[in-house]
Amino acid sequence: MKVSDLVSTGEFQLITEIDADPSIKGCYIGDLLSWVMAHLEESQSWVTIQSHVNVVAVAVLNEASCVILAEGSQLDEDAKAKAEEENLPVLSSRLSAYEIAVLINRMLMKND
Amino acid sequence: MSTVNLEYKVAKEDFSKAGEASSAIKKTLKKLGVNSKIIRRVAIVTYEAEMNIVIHSFGGKIYVEIDTEKIKIIARDTGPGIPDTEKALEVGYSTATHQVRELGFGAGMGLPNIQRCSDEFSIESIVEDYTQVESTIYIQ
Numbered sequence: 001m002k003v004s005d006l007v008s009t010g011e012f013q014l015i016t017e018i019d020a021d022p023s024i025k026g027c028y029i030g031d032l033l034s035w036v037m038a039h040l041e042e043s044q045s046w047v048t049i050q051s052h053v054n055v056v057a058v059a060v061l062n063e064a065s066c067v068i069l070a071e072g073s074q075l076d077e078d079a080k081a082k083a084e085e086e087n088l089p090v091l092s093s094r095l096s097a098y099e100i101a102v103l104i105n106r107m108l109m110k111n112d
Numbered sequence: 113m114s115t116v117n118l119e120y121k122v123a124k125e126d127f128s129k130a131g132e133a134s135s136a137i138k139k140t141l142k143k144l145g146v147n148s149k150i151i152r153r154v155a156i157v158t159y160e161a162e163m164n165i166v167i168h169s170f171g172g173k174i175y176v177e178i179d180t181e182k183i184k185i186i187a188r189d190t191g192p193g194i195p196d197t198e199k200a201l202e203v204g205y206s207t208a209t210h211q212v213r214e215l216g217f218g219a220g221m222g223l224p225n226i227q228r229c230s231d232e233f234s235i236e237s238i239v240e241d242y243t244q245v246e247s248t249i250y251i252q
Binding site for chain 2: 031032033034035036037038042048050052053054055056057058060061062078
């Protein structure tokens with residue numbers, strides 16, 4: 001499953017303007033950055049309500065496939081610029097973190 | 113591979129640049145062909161050390177020494193120092209402000225994360241002077 005597959009569900013808006021369309025191999029939910037730093041795995045999508053520039057650093061260091069901002073959380077302007085510089089897809093959704101995780105799981109199961 | 117030395121300046125409260133030193137270190141290690149699991153541990157150590165300097169100190173530097181056997185990371189700041197380093201190493205203990213916590217920092221996991229990812233770890237601090245954290249990760 002790719003980031004573009006998520007966007008095509010209509011539940012997510014891609015905020016960053018980038019070329020990349022990485023694969024998503026799972027989902028991690030968290031807002032405490034040190035916790036996320038320790039547990040987020042490569043190619044997972046990271047669901048959070050944090051929207052500042054440091055989210056980009058954590059996602060890139062952990063090689064997350066994308067960042068998904070839950071419950072309508074909006075990305076800061078400097079974070080958007082940084083994410084585009086790093087080619088990191090950032091999506092926004094009205095759905096809750098739980099609903100996003102369920103949807104991703106459903107899509108991953110379908111792909112198997 | 114001969115010894116590679118890296119040095120990065122980290123400014124106090126500069127959240128906009130926070131993570132840049134860690135990203136640069138990670139890119140260098142990738143170029144050197146270091147194992148990805150080792151790179152992940154180094155990334156956690158450097159990121160937490162970098163954030164500690166940004167959040168808690170007057171500013172400092174991160175030094176990385178890479179040779180064929182190990183990667184040594186030294187994070188040194190110019191104060192204010194930690195009165196009780198043992199307490200600072202406890203999971204969940206944090207002196208971060210409310211504003212910083214709202215950004216998702218200050219979970220009290222920074223130093224424990226560094227310690228967990230290190231093969232050798234030490235912290236030294238003198239109040240009103242400096243704090244130095246040293247972490248060594250073996251490559252083999």
